[in-house]
Each structure stands twice: as structure tokens, then as C-alpha cells.
Amino acid sequence: MIYFDNSATTxxxxxxxxxxxxxxxxxxxxxxxxxxxxxxxxxVLKTARDQLFSALGVRAAERSQENxxxxxxxxxxxxxxxxxxxxxxxxxAGKKLITSNAEHPAVLxxxxxxxxxxxxxxxxxxxxxxxxxEQFRREMTPDTFLVSVMLVNNETGAVNDIRAIxxxxxxxxxxxxxxxxxxxxxxxxxxxxxxxxxxxxxxxxHKIHGPKGVGALYIAPHLIKxxxxxPVIFGGGQEFGFRSGTENLPGIAGFGxxxxxxxxxxxxxxxxxxxxxxxxxxxxxHAGRDDVLSxxxxxxxxxxxxxxxxxxxxxxxxxxxxxxxxxxxxxxAVSSGSACAAQSGRISNALLCFGLxxxxxxTTIRISLSSDNTEKEADSFLDALRxxxxxxxxxxx
Numbered sequence: 001m002i003y004f005d006n007s008a009t010t011x012x013x014x015x016x017x018x019x020x021x022x023x024x025x026x027x028x029x030x031x032x033x034x035x036x037x038x039x040x041x042x043x044v045l046k047t048a049r050d051q052l053f054s055a056l057g058v059r060a061a062e063r064s065q066e067n068x069x070x071x072x073x074x075x076x077x078x079x080x081x082x083x084x085x086x087x088x089x090x091x092x093a094g095k096k097l098i099t100s101n102a103e104h105p106a107v108l109x110x111x112x113x114x115x116x117x118x119x120x121x122x123x124x125x126x127x128x129x130x131x132x133x134e135q136f137r138r139e140m141t142p143d144t145f146l147v148s149v150m151l152v153n154n155e156t157g158a159v160n161d162i163r164a165i166x167x168x169x170x171x172x173x174x175x176x177x178x179x180x181x182x183x184x185x186x187x188x189x190x191x192x193x194x195x196x197x198x199x200x201x202x203x204x205x206h207k208i209h210g211p212k213g214v215g216a217l218y219i220a221p222h223l224i225k226x227x228x229x230x231p232v233i234f235g236g237g238q239e240f241g242f243r244s245g246t247e248n249l250p251g252i253a254g255f256g257x258x259x260x261x262x263x264x265x266x267x268x269x270x271x272x273x274x275x276x277x278x279x280x281x282x283x284x285x286h287a288g289r290d291d292v293l294s295x296x297x298x299x300x301x302x303x304x305x306x307x308x309x310x311x312x313x314x315x316x317x318x319x320x321x322x323x324x325x326x327x328x329x330x331x332x333a334v335s336s337g338s339a340c341a342a343q344s345g346r347i348s349n350a351l352l353c354f355g356l357x358x359x360x361x362x363t364t365i366r367i368s369l370s371s372d373n374t375e376k377e378a379d380s381f382l383d384a385l386r387x388x389x390x391x392x393x394x395x396x397x
Contacts, residue, residue, distance in 0.1 A: 001331050001332070001333055002331060002332045002333065002373075002377045002380055002381060003333045003370075003372075003373075004332065004333060004334045004367045004368060004369065004373065004377075004381060005333045005334055005335045005366075005368055006207075006309060006368045006369055006370040006373075007154050007155075007184060007207070007309070007310055007335070007366065007368035008335055008368070009206045009207070009212065010206060010207060010208065010209045010210075010370055011209060011370075011372065012206075012209055012210065012211055012254065012258070013209040013210075013257070013258050013261055015257040015258065015260070015261045016209060016210050016211060016254040016255075016257045016258040016261075017254070018257070019253040019254050019256065019257035020211060020250040020251065020253055020254040020257075022253070023041075023044060023249050023250040023253045024250050027040055027041055027044050027249070027253075028041070028249070028250075029041040030246055031044070031045045031246075031247055031249060032236070032238060032246070041249055044249055044252070044253050045070075045247060045249060045252060046065065047253075047256060048070075048252045048253055048255060048256030049065055049068050049070075049256075050063070051256035051257075051259050051260050052068055052203070052216055052218075052255070052256065052259055053067075053068060054259075054263065055186075055187065055259045055260075055262070055263045056068075056186075056192055056193060056201065056203070056218055057190075057191070057192025057193075057194070057195070058192065058193065058194075058218070062221065064221060064224075065240070066219070066224060066240040066242075067218060067219050067220070067221055067224065068216055068217070068218050068219070069216065069217045069219065069239045069240065069242045069243050070214065070215070070216050070239060070243065070247055070248070070252050070255075071214075071215040071216060071217060071243055072213055072214070072215065072245075072248065073204065073213065073214070073215045074106065074181070074183040074202050074203065074204030074207075074215040075104075075106035075215070076215055076232075076233075076243075077202040077203070077204070077215040077216060077217040078104070078106040078107050078110065078148075078179075078181055078202050079106065079110050079232055080217050080229070080231070080232050080242065080243065081148065081179045081200040081202060081217055081229075082097075082107065082110040082111065082114070082146065082148055082179065083110050083113070083114070083232050084229040084230050084231065084232055084242070085097075085145065085146045085177050085179070085200070085228060085229055086114050086117075086119060086145075086146065087230050087232075088227065088228050088229055088230040089227075089228070092119075092145050093117070093118060093119070094118050094119060094120065095119065095120065095143045095144070095145050096119070096120040096121070096122065096141055096143050096144040096145070097111065097114065097119060097120075097121055097122075097144065097145060097146040097147070097148070098121070098122045098123075098124065098136065098139055098140065098144055098146070098147045098148070098169075099111055099121070099122075099123060099124070099147070099148045099149060100123065100124045100125075100126050100131055100149050100150065100160070100353075101123040101124065101125060101126055101349075101353045102126040102150075102153055102155075102156075102158075102349065102350040102353040102354065103148070103149075103150055103181065104150065104154060104181060104183070106181065107148055107150070107181055108349075111123075111148075122139040124136050124139065124149075125353070126153070126158065126160075126353050126354065127353070127354065127355045128301065128302040128303075128354065128355055129153065129156050129157075129158025129301025129302055129303045129354060130158070130301075130302055130303050131149065131160045131161065131165070131303075133164065133165075133168070136165065136168065137168060140168060140169055140172045140173075141172065141173075142172055142173050143173070144169065144172065144173055144176055145173070145175070145176060145177060146176065146177045146179065147165060147166075147169045147176060147177070147178050147179070148178075148179040148180070148181070149162060149165055149179075149180060150180060150181040150182075150183075150184070150185075151180045151181065151182040151184070151185035151189075151191070151196070152182070152184035152185040152188065152189070152307045152310075153184070153301075153307075153310075153350060154183070154184045154310070154350070155310070155312060155348055155350040155351060155354075155366055156299060156301050156310065156312050156350060156351070156354055157301060157306045157307035157309070157310030157311070157312065158301035158303045158306065158307075158354075159185070159189070159301075159303055159304075159305040159306060159307060160180075160303070161304075162178070162180050162196040162197060162198055163195065163196055163197045165178070165197075166178040166196065166197030166198065167197060170197070175226075177199045177200060177223065177228060178196075178197055178198045178199050178200070179198065179199065179200035179201075179202070180196060180198045180200070180201055180202070181202045182196075182198075182201050182202060182203055183202060183203060183204045183207055183215075184207065184307060184310070185307065186203040186204070186207065186208060187208045187259070187262040187263065187266060187269070188270065188273075188307055188308060188309055189270065189305075189307065189308070190266065193218055193220060198218075198220075199219070199220040199222070199223055200217060200218065200219060200220070200223070200229075201217070201218040202215065202216075202217055202218075203215065203216050203218075204216075205251065205254065205255035205258060208258050208259065208262050209258045209261070209262065209370070210251075210254050210255040210257075210258035210259070211250075211251045211254040211255065212251075213248060213251050214248055214251035214252055214254070214255045216255070217242075219242075229242065231243060231244065233245060265371065268371075269371040270308050272371050273308040273309045273369045273370070273371060273373075274308040276369050276373055276374075276375065276378055277308060277309065277310075277311050277369060279375060279378055280311055280367065280378055280381075280382070281298060281300075281311065283378075283382050284296050284298060284313065285298065291386070292316075292386050292389045292390055292393075293382065293385065293386060293389075295315075295316035295389065296313050296314065296315060296316065296385075296389075297313065297314040298311070298312070298313055298314075299312035299313065299314055299351070299354065299356065299364060301354075308369075309368055309369045309370065310366065310367075310368050310369075311366070311367040311368075311369075312351075312364055312365075312366050312367075313364065313365055313367070314356075314360055314363055314364050315363045315364070315365065315389065316363075316389065316393065317363065317393070318363055318388075318389065318392045318393065319362055319363060320336035320362060320363055320364055320365045321336055322392055323365055323385075323388055323389075323392065324336050324365060326384075326388045326391070326392060327381075327384055327385070327388060330384045330387075330388075332380070332381055332384055334365050334366065334367050334381075335365065335366045335368065336348075336364070336365055336366070347361045347362055348361050348364070351364055367381070
């Protein structure tokens with residue numbers, strides 16, 4: 001299988017699997033227990049937390065264990081950030097929060113839920129992958145208590161300027177909380193909460209060659225002091241009261257191991273994925289008139305920066321699901337968009353917000369790369385895509 005669907009999930013690394021195996025076989029105590037097995041498990045938990053702090057660029061002097069909360073997914077971390085901020089203080093009821101219109105459902109649906117509770121919301125346009133700062137400036141008011149904007153769009157690869165968004169929001173309301181879903185940006189581009197101006201940062205393990213079922217939320221120290229975040233899962237008070245439930249220690253250890261590996265090769269991985277994405281783009285944009293690849297259109301974000309690993313392309317009147325199935329039959333895995341959106345059977349909201357028509361969005365496929373992918377695999381994909389376009393176009397006649 002040629003796997004070009006790394007934005008959906010990635011193959012767990014050997015280091016991740018080894019770390020998980022060790023915990024499952026020798027460090028399987030409950031980290032909340034006070035005996036030797038529990039204390040050993042707690043050390044594993046603390047080590048993984050420190051590994052994430054390091055990868056997030058949080059300096060040792062600014063780290064407190066309660067500033068990073070492990071969750072069961074990036075989705076849960078997003079929910080904790082948004083619902084936790086909204087419900088932290090009764091005085092916030094009915095006030096305003098802002099996001100973009102192209103967010104992951106893990107952000108859009110909590111926003112929709114808060115609307116039913118009387119909170120006011122605004123959704124900023126992201127046409128052509130550009131966050132509309134003028135609209136944001138009009139919508140940002142002194143009673144806006146939360147702004148949540150993703151760092152990297154999971155379907156188009158567009159990168160949002162979180163720093164600029166944060167700077168303006170803090171001018172209008174210095175206590176406004178800035179949250180970014182950095183799931184697709186983590187270990188794909190260098191950043192820290194401080195450089196982004198973000199108070200809350202969501203990351204996830206299975207997008208960086210870690211296991212599924214583990215996410216994390218970074219919480220800025222000043223939010224802890226202000227008690228500006230409340231839990232959404234209640235129970236035994238694990239994770240400093242922010243996320244009850246016995247921690248998934250094997251998954252957390254795997255997350256930490258994947259982070260260490262990814263951090264060590266970050267620059268080389270970014271260069272590799274960027275070069276491979278450019279190789280695919282050049283094959284399409286420079287295809288001759290007799291090459292069916294000339295009929296393919298790249299959904300290229302017009303933002304100043306792009307993620308190195310995501311390429312969105314539009315097919316010539318061939319439904320994305322049809323091409324996906326054809327390529328799968330040839331041993332090549334791509335996506336028709338977000339794996340979460342694919343479950344609903346609806347046309348991708350992110351692509352519609354990008355500015356595509358229903359029909360264009362329905363003919364778009366996403367190629368998402370990892371450092372494991374090769375130029376040889378890219379050539380095989382391009383050959384299969386050519387064959388698929390020829391065959392499927394004939395079948396439509």
C-alpha cells in the first residue's frame with residue numbers, strides 16, 4: 001500500500017510501539033496509586049508530559065505539570081478548551097466567541113452547542129484559505145472572551161496567522177482567550193504557544209506517528225491562576241482535575257516517544273515533505289497538453305504560508321469517491337477530504353468555505369504526506385492517477 005492519507009492518521013513509529021510495549025508489560029500500574037508500581041507509572045506520565053513541553057517549545061522555567069492535560073483525542077482537547085472556557089465563569093453567559101468557518105467539527109460543534117445556551121458566535125470567512133482579518137476586526141468586541149482558530153487547515157493545508165489574530169484580539173480585550181487547534185501543524189512546522197500568542201493549544205498523537213486515542217491540551221499558566229477553564233469530564237480528579245479518568249498510560253508513553261522522534265528530525269522532515277509536495281505539484285502544473293494530468297486543478301491556498309504535507313487537487317468531472325475507490329484498488333490510499341467529514345457523507349464544509357462550488361468540492365481529493373513517503377511512490381501515484389482519469393472519463397461518456 002502506498003499511503004498518502006497521513007492527515008487522517010499516520011503509521012505508529014517503532015519508537016512509539018516500543019514505548020507502549022514497555023508500559024504494557026512492565027509499567028502497567030495506575031499512576032494515581034501511591035505504591036511502587038504506581039509511582040513508577042507516574043514517572044512515565046511525567047516524562048511524556050515533559051517530552052511534549054519540549055516539542056511545544058515551552059521553556060523549563062515556564063513548565064508546570066498542570067499546564068499540559070492529556071485527553072483521549074484532539075477532539076476532546078478542543079471540547080475542553082472551548083466548553084471549558086465558556087463554562088468556567090457564570091459571568092460569561094451570553095457573551096461572544098469567534099472562530100473560522102472552516103474549522104474541524106471538533107470546534108464547530110462545540111460552538112453550535114454554545115449557541116443553544118445563548119452565547120453569541122461569529123464565523124470568519126476563509127475563502128481561498130485566507131482568514132479574513134477585516135471581518136475579524138469588525139466582529140472582535142470587548143465582550144469576546146474566546147477566539148478559536150486552527151493553525152493548519154486539515155483539508156487545504158492553509159496556514160492561519162495565529163499571532164496576528166491574537167495580537168488584535170488582546171488589543172480589544174486583554175483577557176480574551178486564544179485557542180488554536182494545532183493538530184495538523186504539530187511537528188509539521190515550528191511553533192510554540194508563546195510565538196503564536198496562544199493560551200490554549202490542541203495536539204494529537206496519531207497525526208505524528210503516535211497511537212490513536214491520545215490528545216493533549218496546553219494551558220497557559222495565567223489561565224490556571226484565573227481559573228479560566230473548567231472540566232468537561234468529571235470523576236476522580238486525574239489530570240489536575242481538568243480531565244478525570246485513569247490516564248491511557250501506554251498511549252501517552254507512545255505519544256511522548258513519537259514526539260521525541262519527530263522533534264529530532266523536524267527540519268529534515270519538513271524539507272522532505274515540502275519537496276515531495278512540490279514534486280507532485282510540478283508534475284500537474286507542467287503536464288503537457290497530451291498528458292491527462294493537465295486536466296487536474298490544484299486547490300492552492302493563497303495564504304502566505306502552506307503546510308508541507310497537504311496537497312488538495314480537483315479532478316476533471318470525476319467524483320472524488322470514485323477516484324478514491326479506483327486508487328484503493330491499485331494499492332494507493334488518498335482521501336476525499338477529512339476522514340471525519342467523510343463519515344457524514346456530506347460535501348466538505350472546509351472546501352466550500354475555501355470557495356469551491358458543490359460540484360468542484362465533490363471532485364476534490366487530498367494527498368497528505370509523511371516523512372516515510374518517497375518520490376518513487378509519488379511517481380506510482382501519478383501513473384495511477386493518469387490511468388484512473390482516462391478510464392473513469394471514458395466510463396462517463
